[in-house]
Amino acid sequence: MIPYGRQTIEEDDIKAVTEVLKSDFLTTGPKSAEFEEAVKAYTGSKYAVAISNGTSALHAACYAAGIEPGDEVITTPLTFAASANCVLYCGGTPVFADVDPKTYNIDPEDIERKITEKTKAIIPVHLAGQPCDMDRIHEIAEKHHLLVIEDGAHALGSAYKGEKIGHLSDATTFSFHPVKPITTGEGGMIMTNRKDWYQKMLLFRSHCITRDPGLMTRNDGPWFYQQLDLGYNYRITDIQCALGISQMKKLERFLDRRKELVRRYNEAFKENKNIITPYQMDGAESGWHLYIIQVLHHDRKKVFEQLREKRIGVNVHYIPVYMHPYYQKNGYENVHCKNAEEIYSRIISLPLYPGLTDEEQDRVIEAVRDVLK
Ligand SMILES: *Cc1c(COP(=O)(O)O)cnc(C)c1O
Numbered sequence: 001m002i003p004y005g006r007q008t009i010e011e012d013d014i015k016a017v018t019e020v021l022k023s024d025f026l027t028t029g030p031k032s033a034e035f036e037e038a039v040k041a042y043t044g045s046k047y048a049v050a051i052s053n054g055t056s057a058l059h060a061a062c063y064a065a066g067i068e069p070g071d072e073v074i075t076t077p078l079t080f081a082a083s084a085n086c087v088l089y090c091g092g093t094p095v096f097a098d099v100d101p102k103t104y105n106i107d108p109e110d111i112e113r114k115i116t117e118k119t120k121a122i123i124p125v126h127l128a129g130q131p132c133d134m135d136r137i138h139e140i141a142e143k144h145h146l147l148v149i150e151d152g153a154h155a156l157g158s159a160y161k162g163e164k165i166g167h168l169s170d171a172t173t174f175s176f177h178p179v180k181p182i183t184t185g186e187g188g189m190i191m192t193n194r195k196d197w198y199q200k201m202l203l204f205r206s207h208c209i210t211r212d213p214g215l216m217t218r219n220d221g222p223w224f225y226q227q228l229d230l231g232y233n234y235r236i237t238d239i240q241c242a243l244g245i246s247q248m249k250k251l252e253r254f255l256d257r258r259k260e261l262v263r264r265y266n267e268a269f270k271e272n273k274n275i276i277t278p279y280q281m282d283g284a285e286s287g288w289h290l291y292i293i294q295v296l297h298h299d300r301k302k303v304f305e306q307l308r309e310k311r312i313g314v315n316v317h318y319i320p321v322y323m324h325p326y327y328q329k330n331g332y333e334n335v336h337c338k339n340a341e342e343i344y345s346r347i348i349s350l351p352l353y354p355g356l357t358d359e360e361q362d363r364v365i366e367a368v369r370d371v372l373k
Pocket residue numbers: 053054055056079080082083125151153154175176177186187188
């Protein structure tokens with residue numbers, strides 16, 4: 001089976017990890033700081049907090065934003081559940097705005113329609129790596145005094161109007177799950193330009209425990225520490241961060257290969273009336289985390305099954321979040337986002353990852369052409 005996504009691990013990645021295993025630090029230590037520096041330098045963000053995964057990154061950002069019961073946060077339904085779950089973790093209420101039928105990203109005009117006096121933040125998701133319409137989203141956020149947390153799980157290396165994703169909003173989160181642009185096995189990072197958020201998230205990562213005399217209410221002696229708020233153990237290990245540092249050196253190469261594979265897919269399908277290839281907005285430079293096609297004039301389920309039978313590891317990104325039983329049982333049974341549901345009914349993600357060879361991709365193309373002729 002050719003998978004839809006897969007990590008690329010090379011000898012120097014393995015060497016970087018085994019070196020840490022022989023060092024003094026296994027959990028969060030010097031390699032975590034070095035990894036944060038590398039992603040900061042790459043994205044142009046002022047501060048970074050490396051964390052256990054992309055979901056805890058979103059949770060930490062919502063915590064820094066002060067999301068609490070009574071607050072509404074607007075996000076897209078066409079995403080992984082974590083983009084909305086992070087709001088629930090803080091007691092807030094996710095509100096779903098529909099997506100743009102061309103880009104599949106959150107539609108700023110529908111964000112504006114969903115704003116109430118309870119709205120506190122917007123979580124745009126750069127689906128498949130294509131940046132959202134950030135100028136318009138920031139304009140709306142400013143007008144209504146809302147915070148913006150970008151879910152950049154797909155977008156490390158993506159750029160919006162020439163600016164790398166990672167420094168444009170109050171915070172941007174990344175995921176380093178194996179299928180994402182680079183991997184640390186499990187891992188994540190929050191980027192921010194706000195010192196206050198940085199300090200909050202740093203504490204949040206480790207139980208909100210501090211040894212800083214400036215933050216403590218008293219100090220009994222050199223052993224002393226205090227827990228200032230309810231935090232979690234969301235630490236990332238130096239073992240993971242060593243892999244992250246090594247992977248960062250390859251990011252541009254990974255992105256170039258993804259772009260080349262996309263160019264080949266687009267070329268192969270451009271005459272096919274049964275396929276809508278991914279649309280790219282002006283000014284958006286995608287990191288191409290996913291290659292999502294819409295299937296026309298055919299039953300998507302049959303197409304999916306036929307491709308799986310041909311050993312092509314296709315997938316669907318995503319089932320609208322509010323359709324999951326947990327959301328249905330908790331007040332979302334009457335929520336409908338028409339564009340998201342229509343797109344969901346037609347999409348299939350084709351294999352795309354840096355290690356996919358031309359020959360493997362040709363097999364995918366042939367299978368897709370055969371099924372969608
Ligand atoms: C992968 C992903 C996450 C969560 O990241 P994890 O590292 O798996 O916790 C969040 N949002 C989106 C859009 C994702 O694809």
